[in-house]
Amino acid sequence: xxxxxxxxxxxxxxxxxxxxxxxxxxxxxxxxxxxxxxxxxxxxxxxxxxxxxxxxxxxxxxxxxxxxxxxxxxxxxxxxxxxxxxxxxxxxxxxxxxxxxxxxxxxxxxxxxxxxxxxxxxxxxxxxxxxxxxxxxxxxxxxxxxxxxxxxxxxxxxxxxxxxxxxxxxx
Amino acid sequence: xxxxxxxxxxxxxxxxxxxxxxxxxxxxxxxxxxxxxxxxxxxxxxxxxxxxxxxxxxxxxxxxxxxxxxxxxxxxxxxxxxxxxxxxxxxxxxxxxxxxxxxxxxxxxxxxxxxxxxxxxxxxxxxxxxxxxxxxxxxxxxxxxxxxxxxxxxxxxxxxxxxxxxxxxxxxxxxxxxxxxxxxxxxxxxxxxxxxxxxxxxxxxxxxxxxxxxxxxxxxxxxxxxxxxxxxxxxxxxxxxxxxxxxxxxxxxxxxxxxxxxxxxxxxxxxxxxxxxxxxxxxxxxxxxxxxxxxxxxxxxxxxxxxxxxxxxxxxxxxxxxxxxxxxxxxxxxxxxxxxxxxxxxxxxxxxxxxxxxxxxxxxxxxxxxxxxxxxxxxxxxxxxxxxxxxxxxxxxxxxxxxxxxxxxxxxxxxxxxxxxxxxxxxxxxxxxxxxxxxxxxxxxxxxxxxxxxxxxxxxxxxxxxxxxxxxxxxxxxxxxxxxxxxxxxxxxxxxxxxxxxxxxxxxxxxxxxxxxxxxxxxxxxxxxxxxxxxxxxxxxxxxxxxxxxxxxxxxx
Ligand SMILES: Cc1ncc(C[n+]2csc(CCOP(=O)(O)OP(=O)(O)O)c2C)c(N)n1
Numbered sequence: 001x002x003x004x005x006x007x008x009x010x011x012x013x014x015x016x017x018x019x020x021x022x023x024x025x026x027x028x029x030x031x032x033x034x035x036x037x038x039x040x041x042x043x044x045x046x047x048x049x050x051x052x053x054x055x056x057x058x059x060x061x062x063x064x065x066x067x068x069x070x071x072x073x074x075x076x077x078x079x080x081x082x083x084x085x086x087x088x089x090x091x092x093x094x095x096x097x098x099x100x101x102x103x104x105x106x107x108x109x110x111x112x113x114x115x116x117x118x119x120x121x122x123x124x125x126x127x128x129x130x131x132x133x134x135x136x137x138x139x140x141x142x143x144x145x146x147x148x149x150x151x152x153x154x155x156x157x158x159x160x161x162x163x164x165x166x167x168x169x170x171x
Numbered sequence: 172x173x174x175x176x177x178x179x180x181x182x183x184x185x186x187x188x189x190x191x192x193x194x195x196x197x198x199x200x201x202x203x204x205x206x207x208x209x210x211x212x213x214x215x216x217x218x219x220x221x222x223x224x225x226x227x228x229x230x231x232x233x234x235x236x237x238x239x240x241x242x243x244x245x246x247x248x249x250x251x252x253x254x255x256x257x258x259x260x261x262x263x264x265x266x267x268x269x270x271x272x273x274x275x276x277x278x279x280x281x282x283x284x285x286x287x288x289x290x291x292x293x294x295x296x297x298x299x300x301x302x303x304x305x306x307x308x309x310x311x312x313x314x315x316x317x318x319x320x321x322x323x324x325x326x327x328x329x330x331x332x333x334x335x336x337x338x339x340x341x342x343x344x345x346x347x348x349x350x351x352x353x354x355x356x357x358x359x360x361x362x363x364x365x366x367x368x369x370x371x372x373x374x375x376x377x378x379x380x381x382x383x384x385x386x387x388x389x390x391x392x393x394x395x396x397x398x399x400x401x402x403x404x405x406x407x408x409x410x411x412x413x414x415x416x417x418x419x420x421x422x423x424x425x426x427x428x429x430x431x432x433x434x435x436x437x438x439x440x441x442x443x444x445x446x447x448x449x450x451x452x453x454x455x456x457x458x459x460x461x462x463x464x465x466x467x468x469x470x471x472x473x474x475x476x477x478x479x480x481x482x483x484x485x486x487x488x489x490x491x492x493x494x495x496x497x498x499x500x501x502x503x504x505x506x507x508x509x510x511x512x513x514x515x516x517x518x519x520x521x522x523x524x525x526x527x528x529x530x531x532x533x534x535x536x537x538x539x540x541x542x543x544x545x546x547x548x549x550x551x552x553x554x555x556x557x558x559x560x561x562x563x564x565x566x567x568x569x570x571x572x573x574x575x576x577x578x579x580x581x582x583x584x585x586x587x588x589x590x591x592x593x594x595x596x597x598x599x600x601x602x603x604x605x606x607x608x609x610x611x612x613x614x615x616x617x618x619x620x621x622x623x624x625x626x627x628x629x630x631x632x633x634x635x636x637x638x639x640x641x642x643x644x645x646x647x648x649x650x651x652x653x654x655x656x657x658x659x660x661x662x663x664x665x666x667x668x669x670x671x672x673x674x675x676x677x678x679x680x681x682x683x684x685x686x687x688x689x690x691x692x693x694x695x696x697x698x699x700x701x702x703x704x705x706x707x708x709x710x711x712x713x714x715x716x717x718x719x720x721x722x723x724x725x726x727x728x
Contacts (some may be wrong), residue, residue: 008355009353013289014294014302017291017294018294021295022295025295055480058480059477059481060476062476063477065476065477066475066476066477067299067353068298068299068319068351068353068354069299069353070353071352071353135421
């Protein structure tokens, strides 16, 4: 099972180490982790995608919640949310018409050309993880030289029902 | 107008505001300003002889009094020497505030002399830790540290204080209140869950209460007794739970688990309802986990949500403070008393009591029984780790909470003696005994100096079997008696005691035991009793690791 967890944390040094330390010490697997400041500069939001069975994921959430620097933990999988990821893909140009083919694919996939070189072309794309994965597959035939992904960021969408934080769920 | 003070002074004033009764510590370069501030204060400070001793003494102080223990060390090696003591307190949820000196802020990260990243090192073994970089944050940090250490599920908190911050000046305001937005422990259990649990209790035919250290930490011994009596349920305890329920009560089953009593383990394996209170289903308690309490529904009361359903599936989880939850239970709980179950258990207790060979030999269990009788079971007992620890759990009848101090979770040899010192400092009116092994005592034997110099009236009983006994027992049973590096050649403990200025007594015959204990109790000094006991005595009953709880060697089958 894969879960997207959104964690609000105190924005000060050492918090990231605390979170990643928790994952490594307890043998939890992180698929991706993205961090950034929120509208409140004293708070950062981490979007964590983690893999595990039900019990492990439950423990991950409880253990995160136990950290003093963690303000709230929200399991987005239990709500409606949108997620995005940014990717840079550097593709090699081997044949003459590769360049046009690649640009065509990029356009259809709503991706942009970020850099154009003599031997490579770098595509940037923003989208849901599945969309990004599709793009990679389409470009694979040209020979992918390098991939950089930011990891997923996610945000709850407006809905009438507010998802419960873990603290509320316990009550 | 408030006057300015430096960070060191602010720390000292903050400790005073927290009513800190004793500090255990050891000085060094990066803690010099702090020690200078201590010099000018009237805080009680105990100079240990190794920082590990300071951490354990703070821990023992906390376990005996219920107040957070405080220890101080310098940066680098001083700080790393605290680590075992901090980890010990963390595993057993003991409130502690550890303060370390650190190199100057601008030197941090430069591999400066005596620099260690103690924040990084202690991150997984503290409830929380702080590096204070600005003196303006110091008072608030101390306030938060004490609050976090002693509330919710308690635990150690470390404050790392660079020496330039100790010297920097600001105005001192000690905050009245703390607010940490990420920290709001739940105290009262969910009423719906409590109702469900109460219904389960009323319907159960064979309940067992399984009480852990959480009962003691939450101060709920009185409520536990009322609860057990009201629902007429037998009570078994973990090592850390001993004393949460009177050992001589007819409903007491003593300790369960690997070296628990036969009747406790059988009661658990046969019960239809297990009420776990402030306990965490440690593997030394459950034996083979998927066959633990196979017929039972499980109610689990714990203040830490992450302790619930961690290793055992729970039918009714209740997150909350044990005392608070039990008070709610007591208002509504009711169970028709049927005698069948309690009579069955009584029969098991009578037929299969704990036992050892009664002969002329000086056996360790006998020594503990005699200590128990001589102190009327009312002393504070600090143990180390090994066979003597398990014999203490089995043969000393703990009647009250906070009277057994033992490293349960981490199993730290070297814990007992300094913890006993901390306990005596916190509870000067109590008789304090340390029950140790000839291996363990040597891990912090240097604290004899601390005890003697500070006139700490503490009695150390070494159950001297010339082995690392517990390891030897495993080697005997599971490694074909190949005693690999477990035979000890020991120094003369009586002479060591005397060299430090303590009193030493050697006991090698059964009839000398009681007189020696009584003499030690009359002696107003640190006393070391070297009991030369049967070298190859084993702790029974025993559930071999990974076996079912009622699959015991040396008890009812
Ligand atoms: C610091 C530490 N090192 C090693 C161990 C492993 N260990 C557990 S019990 C034990 C033997 C203890 O021997 P002793 O103190 O003489 O007590 P006895 O078992 O003989 O009563 C050892 C080595 C431990 N628990 N703690």
